[in-house]
Amino acid sequence: MSAAKRNRMRLIEDRLQQIACSPCADGTINPIRKLVDQLPIRPNPDKSFLKLSIGDPSVFGNFEPPAEVKNAVRDVLSGSCQGYEPAHGMIVAREAIARYYTTPASPLTFEDVYITSGCSDALRIAMDCIGTPTKHIILPKPGFSLYQTIAGNRGIPTKFYNLIPEKNWEIDLVELESLIDENTAAILVTNPSNPCGSAFSVKHQLEILSIAEKYGVPIIADEIYQGMVFEGESHSFGELSKNVPVLSAGGLAKRWLVPGWRVGWLVVHDRHQRLSAVRGGLVKLCQVIIGANTLIQAAIPRILSDTPPEFYSSTLSRLKNAADIVYAELKGVPQLKAFMPQGAMYMMVQIKVDQLADIEDDMKFVETLITEESVFPLPAGIFGIPNFVRLVLTVPEDILREACRRMAQFCDRHKRKH
Template sequence: MDSYLIQVNGHGDHAPMLDVHLKTNGNSMSLGKVKGRKPRWAVRASEMSKKTFNPVRAIVDSMKVEPNPKKAMISLSLGDPTVFGNLPTNDEVTQAVKEVLDSGRYNGYAPSVGYQSCREAVAAYYNCPEAPLEAQDVILTSGCSQAIELALAVLANPGQNILVPRPGFSLYKTLALSMGIEVKLYNLLPEKAWEIDLKHLESLVDEKTACLIVNNPSNPCGSVFSKSHLQKILAVASRQCVPILADEIYGDMIRDGLLRLSQRILGPCTIVQGALERILHRTPPEFYHNTLSILKSNADLCYAALSAIPGLQPVRPAGAMYLMVEIEMEHFPEFENDVEFTERLISEQSVFCLPATCFEYPNFFRVVITVPEEMILEACSRIQEFCEMHYQGAEVAQDLECDK
């Protein structure tokens, strides 16, 4: 067998030199001297990290504003239905998770796509004659955000584009840009309860379009598409041969890709998987009915209160946990945009709403309607006080605009 000998020569303060000799079958051959290099740290941020941008975090984190210390803070910005205590988790869910924890049977690693029994439970729960579902059609993920990431990664390559609603959930763009995928924004129409502008949507399709994202019910709009509108969306997708990314798993055309991508992680939470079948089958229907009743009541209450405020135009929601409100900026000329409007709302009234610039839709703001009824009433009262203080009539607003 050939042998290799590397000799290192260097004396005193001089940089070491590598005197490389190749010795093969007894014959020595010099390859010359190679100057040694002192190792240096060169840990740099990846290209993916540089491309990752979350507009909600970027805008909210940059707000340098303190709430009014004389008023308790009311946050209508956080889309978490449990944080305020008026929409608690059902007791069946809590008990199921407790029993799984006590059993000790779900503390280890699970298959990356989820336990077979859990996938069977999900398939059985959502199966219907019009759309048969089996366990192999189900991949469990760590939350919906990971499901979106998997679906985007399996559908689109760097250099392709996806069609995303505007206003829309900011994570679509955050994930896509980090993967080198272009984002094209199609318009939703507030005057039509946030239906899709189908002509605008279809005009964006080209040979590099990988998928169309349909978010229904919508975050941030709280809208729900009618059956006829969904059929029109399907007609566009069918005509252009563009797959739709919705809250569902795709079939055979991308199944193997999803399986491979799911193996990049350890898989979804094992504790929740252990409790999943009980959660699906033993949570009483009344729990969902009561939750929806609370959200509908809050939506109606918030819509009515905000509709009575000069300078604001709320759009009535039909689902989800959100309500979008248009700011008639011509009546608030001292504010440059919705970000400045909501910053001042925080500093003066201690009410925190997300500016819709976070969702690519300026001059609106988003309200979360999961808070208790008395908190909604108090928040709307403060918003009214704020608007009445800063509202300018048409003539005054026009004069102020001309003076700029």
């Protein structure tokens, strides 16, 4: 056999071996899905399984969008929204979003709006467009784990600033400022917060903007829970900013309770045209998937205009009531410390592991709690903070009370004997 034929045979044999995974795919890790998929889920067969883990308000059927939102989608079915539209969104939908978020201090036009396939896609596009393998993005800790998924997938380096539990999860501003250097691409902020359920005061938002302005750093604002504040005012970073460019990510998923509809948006606040090059990049990145769901896009003008104010206030009242219930139920449990949220749909609860026997961290707490009590909160280690759990507040009241009762029994049974 000739050398050429032997080489060809070896090449064929090599190609029949295991196919390698690309670095892009291999570097893509979603911590929540990884945990849920790998955590040993062995509930107590004698007790109903109570899931307080996934932030989907539609799971239990007790939180529904209003009839006006459903009717808006139903009525566009007979229209011409079956084909392709501009990849960065229908003009009528972008105009409606611009009107919805315009304030006297921050006027917007449809050219400031980019429609995406959910808020997560908006965050991906913003991070992709500003971050590079040599320019890092500064993220919150604890923070939504998808930020790391996006950064890891694209090879964007990250740094982390801490949120302070005892100060309603405000940013450690001294630490934040210390992390900024010439290679900082952006600061990412979340307000109101997943996982913390916190809502920054206007004073604190202005302090954050002041630091960003000092160093000329843009802000990526995850504001999917914008407006979902239990008490007081709710302002976006873009509305408050005078000089700092802000890319605000939002969408229909949470405030309108329709996460499966997969329509989000980026709203660009750029009063001094510092993001001119970025805007072109945003359009190109929207073109990767050729645009979001056109049926839902066509319904956006009516969704935003026809949703009754009572729907928003009722949703917030019910979430606040759920937070009050959990806080009251867990207040008397010595081994736990609940932190009262100010908005969104989550509550963080600290686990005092030094007061529990055989429970060394949040993962062990959750695994054992599932096994013994069939209650599944999310261990907050995946958000970057150990020995906390995140509870979802969109759960029906009877399930919330029962879950808290079981958690209290669990802690009493495992309390450390002194």
